Amino acid sequence: MKNDNLYKYILGIADNSLILGQRLGELCGHGPSLETDIACTNLSLDLLGQVRSYYQYAAKIAGDGRSEDDIAMLRKERDYLNVLLVEQPNTDFAYCMGRQFLFDVYHFMFLNELQKSTDFTLSAIAIKSIKEVSYHQRFSSDWIKRLGDGTEESHLKMQTAIDDLWTYTDELFHQTDADKAMVTEGIGVDITKLKSAYYQKVSDILEEATLKVPESKYFQKGGKQGIHTEHMGFLLAELQYMQRAYPNMEW
């Protein structure tokens, strides 16, 4: 593919939102209150809306007749390029909010830079999405504070979730070859430059939430190379079910 790097770069961004949107979709109707159900559905809707714009663009770049749905739902697990963080399961509400928060802070900083992309489409998607993600970040940060500085039980649960999910944060800042190529061309965001601001922001909010910033220096990676956690296959089995069971049909 002529624009292979750009194509992969778009998938790297879109897959994060697709997989997180899918996880949030699982929660619908099962949350701790009607208000959180409505809010989590909103997050999912925003992310999937963004995903459609990215995949439609990717389909255009690929130019091989595949649609947004083909790209979203018919790749093999090894071809999904999302970070491991977003595929982590909805263990409990603390994990859901922890995962959301650790991603949102990154996502906001990322889109803030992507707005300046020399690629008109990516910049336009970023400009539209950042308004939504700014709300996501506020929503998840507020929950981190509520749960961290709520009851003894909620504090413990929130700390456990952050401790467990922390291992997936470093990967957010790993550059793939496509990332590097896109930075050189002025299209992509140099994510390595966001890292210290990210940890600063996350630490500030964790402290405000009376939570400890994990000290572990052991991190997991692989998602960006298509090597996922064991959770991913099951998530994809549901995501792809209809497209696999009834191929080549319109819905």
Next chain:
Amino acid sequence: MSEEQINLEAERSRSLEEQFEARIVRDEKIEAKDWMPEKYRKTHIRQMSQHAHSEIVGMLPEGNWITRAPSLRRKVALLAKVQDEAGHGLYLYSACETLGISRDELYEQLHSGKAKYSSIFNYPTVTWADMGAVGWLVDGAAIINQVPLCNTSYGPYARAMVRVCKEESFHQRQGYEIMIKLTNGTPEQKEMAQDALNRWWWPSLMMLGPTDAESIHTEQSMKWKLKRKSNDDLRQQFIDQTVPQAELIGLTIPDPDLKWNEERGSYDFGEIDWEEFWQVVKGHGPCNKERMKARVGAWERGEWVRDAAMAHAEKQQERKEKQAV
């Protein structure tokens, strides 16, 4: 209290009740702070909460397909639809709260089985076509039930229903559109659509309630404009409206006795299996237990979250007060 005082009190209450009934006859809206007979309050709490519970239990059979929706467009539309239902639940519970009962108490009634919800949600959604059938038939029947409620006598309920009906009407078209797409598709898709219609048709007819002869609440509800047409009339309206829609997209209504009656200007239809209806109402439908387990489970698993939110809000309030000093 002396006998004279008792008589005065009874007289006063009679006169209030007469004034109240006269307001309803004049089509005036009753508002939360207005005097109302206790029976009116209770009947409204019962009906409105039943409606709210139906919305949130109704999120489950459709929520079941969010992760498996066949395309991104369908996934987004389904999410938005289920979200609308949560929204309906929210403002119906709020409208109910204006009658002096808390949302927690209403949940308690749902979880203990004291309060009912629409029985249709105790049927399973087993294929993607069920998302079409539920939207088309279940929301279609709901609209027929609910449009008259936009003019009901209790103001907060009537206003909530205006918004609910607008969104339900959108959902109904969305469901029908899913069916159109399937019937225009491959033979496998058409079969999926017909199978869904076969399974959802009779439960949808039952959704409009028992026959008039067996309906216990109708007369009083008619007077208070909580109901404006009888169950049987609503059912006939639903059938007359839906049969041509099925024909238009080449689907067959699963009723061999269905026949146009020229004289009545309506369809005659076969007998409804009321035994099945009562079985599901009494808690023995295919998914009654799962639905309740899901609702109670979500509520119990969420308790620590709700407690934390309360504790955090109290801490914030204390800090604010300390700062003010």
